Structure formats: C-alpha cells, structure tokens
Amino acid sequence: MESITGALGPLFLLILLGAAIGYYRWPSDTFWPQMERLIYFVLFPAMLIGTLATADVSQVPVGRIALVLLGTMGIFGLLLWRFRGCLGLTPAAFTSVFQGAVRFNTYVGVAGAAALHGSMGATTAAVAVALMVPVANVMCVASFVAAGTLGSGSLSQSALALAKNPLILACLAGIGLNLSGVGLPGWSQDTVGLLGGAALPLGLIAVGVALRPAALLRLDRGVIATNSIKLLLMPAVVLLLAWLVGLDSVSRDVALLFAALPTATSAYILARQLGGDAELMAGIITGQTLLAMLTLPFWLQLVG
Template sequence: MDILNTIIPMFTVIFIGWIARRKGLISTAFLGPANRLVFHLAIPAMIFRAISQGNFTRDFNPSVVLITLASVLTVFCFLWIAGWAVRLERRRFATVIQSAFHGNLGYIGLAVAYYYLGDEGLARASILAGFIMILQNLLAVIVLQWYGDAESGGIGARRVIMGVAGNPVIVSAMAGILFSATGMPLPIILERAFKILGDLALPLALLLIGAGLTFHLMRSRPMALISSSVVKLGLLPGLGYFLYRFFGVPAGGYLPAIILLACPTATIAYVMAAEMNGDTEFAAAAISASTAFSAVTFTLWLHIV
C-alpha cells in the first residue's frame, strides 16, 4: 500500500500538469522559465540540503555506485551492438539509443526516492544521481556525435565538459558532500531558506513533466517506442537488480539506485537530439511513452525490491 500511496499521487500531479497544459492553465511561454527555475534553483537547493544534513559515510556506497554505472554502460554497449542488426536510419538510431538509457533522474527519480524513502533516501539518491548524470551525458554525446547528421557541428568536447561541470544537480551534490564532510550543521536560517526552495522543486517538476507530454507523436513509431521503453524501464533496472543481488548488496543499499535506473527517458534527451541533429520527434515520443509506462513499472520494481 505504501508503494501505491507514493506512485499514484505523483502521477496524478503529472496528469494534472498535462490537463492544465491542454486547458491553457500552463502556457508554452511558462514552461521554459519554470523549468529553468526548477533545474537551476529549486532542485539544487533540495539536493544540497538533503546531502549536507545527512551522513555521507552512511549515504555513500561505492559498490552501489560502481555497479550502477556498470549497468548503464553495459546497456549502452548492448544497444549500440543491437542497433547494427536493426539498421535504423542513423539519426533515429542515435536517438533510440539515448532514449533507452538516459533517465529523468532530477525530476522523477529524486521525487520517487523522496516520497517513498524520505530524507535519507533522497540524500543517497542525490549522491548517486551526480555520478550517473556524468556518465549519461557523456554517453549521450558520444552516440549522437557518432550517428548524428554529419552537417551538424555537434556539441564538442569542451562544451560537454563545461556542461557536465556546470550541471546544477552535480554541482549541488558535490557541494553538499563537501559541506557534510566538515561535520558542521547548516545554519538554521540557511537550512530553512533551502527547505522553502527545495519544497518547491518536486511538485512543480511533476507538473512541468505532465505539461510537456506529447502523446500524439507516439502513433508513428510504436515498435521503436516499445523497444526503447522496455530497455529503459525493464532491462536497465533488471540488470542492476541482478548485479546488486549477485554481489551481495543489501536491498536497503540499492533501492535508491533501482529507482534511478528505472526512471523514464529524460526531458534533456529532446534538447540534445535537437542540438545534435537527432530525431526530435522520436525523443519527444519516447519521453511521453516511457513516463506514462513508468507509473506501472515503478510500482512493480518497488514491489520486487
């Protein structure tokens, strides 16, 4: 019952965001600034507070980090090899691969971790998310650069490095880790300010996810969408689950990682596809399809673990 009490309210808010967009309560002009507010201010405040107030020695598990990154890299390699046999058009192939491993950690993953596991789960998930985001972004650029349209100038190594180094989630996680290492408590005024900002993050993020869904694009590529979603929501967390169990990691230690691995396709996948001449329509459809399906798969994974 705790699982349903977590998942149903979250996806109800996402659905409300979708309805609000269709009814004109959330405009297209609102989405860009609101997403920047959430991604650059509210979520970093939430992450910094969670990690800085936590116990880094308790919350950081190097075995979980290594297994999680190995799972993402293994699925990426599998997709790359499998793509040769399928022989999709190059731009679509690059976007299909990216959509099948690039998860929405900041908006959905941290929301599930917080609402299901509380502050401690959020701290563990936030630390792990920083490592996964670095790998996800690097792999996404590699596949889009390799298979994207040759006429595109791409993003370039320097821009990739700067983008990863300046990612608000990564920066706030690292800052929280450093502050936690000092053993000092966060001053009450700052703690409350970060809490106010952080409390804004997840509800608004869920509304924005719903407002950005575009289900009409799903009709044109059903098989590719199903395949991408099965890999993202089933194969990737399934491989992680197998490896955590195989190496004897306790369930309480890897549950935040399963939540992050089981996230639907990240909204940034669309932005990266657009910048590097990927298939933007497929990216938008994959985000919508995997987000809708994840209401079921999150429930199943939380029940299994």
C-alpha cells in the same frame, strides 16, 4: 502493493495534472519553459545541496550502488551501440533511442525515493544522482559525437554545457560542504530547504506539461528496443546485481527505482540541440513516462 501505490500514486497524479495543464496550455505557452529553467537551475540544485550537505552519507554504500547502477548503464550503452545496425535506424534516430535507454527522470526518482523511504531514501537518491548524472550526460553526448549528428552544435560547446550542468555542480557543492564539515550554517539550511521543498512538486508537474501524446503514434523497432531496455531489462539486471553485491533494502529499492525510471524530459532539448530525432525523442519520453506508471509499482512490489 498498497503502500507502494500509496507512495507513488500522488507523484503520478501530479504528472497527470501537468499533462492536463499542458494540454490546455495554461497559463500560457511561455510560462512553463521559464518555470522549467527555474526548477532546473535553482530549485532542484538547492534540494540536492540541502540533502548532500547535511546527510550522513557514510550510511550509504556508495561503492556498491555505483557498481550496480553505473555498471548496468555501461552494459546496456555498449550493447545498444554494438547492435545498432540491427535496429535499422538513422544516426539521428539512434541517438534518441540511446538517450531513451540511458537517461532517467531525476525528479520522479528523488520524489519516489523520498516517498518510499523518507530522509534515508532522499539521501540515497541524491547519491545516485551524483553518480549517474555525469556518466549519463557523457555517454549521451558521446553518442551524438560518434553518430556524427552534432549539426550546428560543437563538441566544445557540448563539453562546456556538461561542465556547467547545474545538477553536477550542485552535487559537487553539497558533497564539498559535507566533507569540509561546513554544512549549511545559520539561515542557509532553512533557506535551501524552502527552495528545495518546491522542486519536486513543481518538477513533477513540469514532467507532465512536457508530455506530447501525439508523438505516441510513432512505433518502430527503436521505440520498442529503448522501452524494453529502460523499463524491463535494466531493472532486472540492477535487481540481480543488487542481490549479488548484497545491497540493503533501502539502497536496493532506490537503485531499482532509478533503473526503472522513464527517460528525462531534458533529452528532447539535447536531441534538438545536437542533431538528434526530436520527434522520436518526444514519443519515447511520453511513452516511457506513461508506461512507468505501471512498471515502477510492479518492480518495487516484486522486491517488497
């Protein structure tokens, strides 16, 4: 347990540091939204390209990880939609609950995998990101379309935003450079490495800045359902599937980590753009991020 908390503890401290910075609105209200854009469009894609372009992906059981992670996402996405009437939520609120169950915080996942298993953990995490980001985005946009909450946003605009997603494009670029044998020649590897090195600490601080403690006051069946799925049921199913398909310890730990991650802070932006319940989404993001500080070490200790 000490090794797990030792690996994850610094990550959580950076998130809490970000929460303190956000509370005092330092250095200004406009600084962190622009910083988030830099992280999302430049730094984190650089990290993904640098990892995937030079990694020996043949050591990662891509097919079995895809079966475990995407299979679990699909199961709970369908179950949520099948029993949405039992929750008694408005269409807008349901889309926020759906995002809370399906999306995941990429920054915490990659940082946690690297802290637990070094370069092999980071490579496996990058593969998980390449698999999960497109599927999660398609599922969430589809939930808005099916719920009829697109509002001022249109399906074509949503599809265009999905096609231009910087994380998806970075994964494709990294995989393409790897398979072509080009890799990162000359100074490009060091340059991309320097950019990528700034992504995780700044990304974790940005996660904390985005937390909204006041939104925790809202507690209903939707919040309980999405938190239970994301932090309890989904990790349990992933752990079972990982055992059934025989994942190695590193791949199992990374799959479990990604299954137990809190939802992405970018879900709040999507909720605002596509007619979701943004206030509920803020509460889900904040609650899951804080609860994950307890549940993530528990799940990893369980298999450790």
